[in-house]
Amino acid sequence: MSHHLTEAVKACITACDECATECGNCFTHMVGKESSNDCPACCIECAAMCRMCADAMARNSPFQKEICALCAKICDWCAEQCDAHDMDHCKRCAEACRRCAEACRSMGG
Template identity: 60%
Template structure:
């Protein structure tokens, strides 16, 4: 398969992290549906999915607002990681880990 060379190569690791994070948050959101939570999980997962996907779209089109989207995405991912990390379930732990990686990659785009 030929790699799309139209996407800014500086975004590739962030794109991957955002996509993985969106999937892991979707899994967590689904698993937490109907489960009582003492914090903002799974609501944070929904917010995180939306911000990750918007960030991916911005990077794909080389939007002049990419850094702003990445900054917001990092903030939302950090919040979601903090919320999900408070739970003992494997899906929450995996979600928190993906969110932290995504936040780091989004912050790298800002530099």
């Protein structure tokens, strides 16, 4: 691995990967179901952003801080939406989103 992949960056990439996975799982369970908020649409947005964020950190993008900050914002939104539901997959998604948001905020400066 390249020298720029510090333990903090690796942890943030892992959090992004885990969040994207949980968002995909939540979307799969929620698609076609009634929702009173932006779940499952938020899951698609969040998963895409998490993947982009992980890729940006892996390649040491000059826009890494801005991408991480936006990822944290989207994760916060998705966590709020999914946490409003009682299903286990939504709760797991919300928790993964909160962990990712925290990790991204630490990278976003």
